[in-house]
Amino acid sequence: AQSVTQLDSQVPVFEEAPVELRCNYSSSVSVYLFWYVQYPNQGLQLLLKYLSGSTLVESINGFEAEFNKSQTSFHLRKPSVHISDTAEYFCAVSDVPGGSYIPTFGRGTSLIVHP
Amino acid sequence: DTEVTQTPKHLVMGMTNKKSLKCEQHMGHRAMYWYKQKAKKPPELMFVYSYEKLSINESVPSRFSPECPNSSLLNLHLHALQPEDSALYLCASSQEGGSSYTQYFGPGTRLTVL
Numbered sequence: 001a002q003s004v005t006q007l008d009s010q011v012p013v014f015e016e017a018p019v020e021l022r023c024n025y026s027s028s029v030s031v032y033l034f035w036y037v038q039y040p041n042q043g044l045q046l047l048l049k050y051l052s053g054s055t056l057v058e059s060i061n062g063f064e065a066e067f068n069k070s071q072t073s074f075h076l077r078k079p080s081v082h083i084s085d086t087a088e089y090f091c092a093v094s095d096v097p098g099g100s101y102i103p104t105f106g107r108g109t110s111l112i113v114h115p
Numbered sequence: 116d117t118e119v120t121q122t123p124k125h126l127v128m129g130m131t132n133k134k135s136l137k138c139e140q141h142m143g144h145r146a147m148y149w150y151k152q153k154a155k156k157p158p159e160l161m162f163v164y165s166y167e168k169l170s171i172n173e174s175v176p177s178r179f180s181p182e183c184p185n186s187s188l189l190n191l192h193l194h195a196l197q198p199e200d201s202a203l204y205l206c207a208s209s210q211e212g213g214s215s216y217t218q219y220f221g222p223g224t225r226l227t228v229l
Binding site: 032034036041042043044045046049088090094102103105106107108110 | 119121155156157158160163171203205207216217218219220221222223225
């Protein structure tokens with residue numbers, strides 16, 4: 001069974017500042033990793049995912065995450081945030097085929113961007 | 116088309132009412148899910164349908180009754196709910212057996228039980 005830890009429940013930051021949202025996981029097998037974003041009063045949207053290949057993955061709106069197997073981490077970063085990035089961010093992990101395909105979600109990190 | 120649709124967007128019901136939530140996807144996905152989400156919390160898995168058969172029931176009370184009429188539709192029938200059942204109900208789908216295991220979520224139904 002896998003687990004996901006998002007250490008920060010809330011991250012306040014000023015507009016145009018860089019941000020890092022932390023995600024660590026534990027699993028006895030290989031994993032797929034995901035970041036989902038949930039804007040106020042909306043459902044979850046897939047932001048980016050790591051399945052295999054390059055350990056650095058990027059989203060279309062400037063976020064990136066790097067899979068670090070030795071540190072079992074998948075931190076989300078953005079070099080310059082906008083007010084519109086204010087949202088709840090969930091890290092999720094699921095076992096590579098052969099295991100459960102149901103993702104385990106972290107508790108979420110609330111990113112609050114101030115003007 | 117990577118869209119999952121859910122209706123209604125909002126639902127207010129009394130504890131004696133019977134209502135249904137609907138979810139639809141046209142991505143050819145064969146796994147569909149119901150989640151319950153409380154404010155500022157991660158989604159909690161309720162049910163999983165795989166190839167239109169219920170494969171996972173996470174010990175959900177019987178006042179929630181799922182139904183999968185076909186591979187594109189998923190319903191959640193509600194009866195005699197409690198105020199603590201008020202939450203955002205999310206539907207998701209994924210290509211089970213595929214290489215991505217990526218879940219696509221709908222916008223959710225905001226349920227209030229009075």
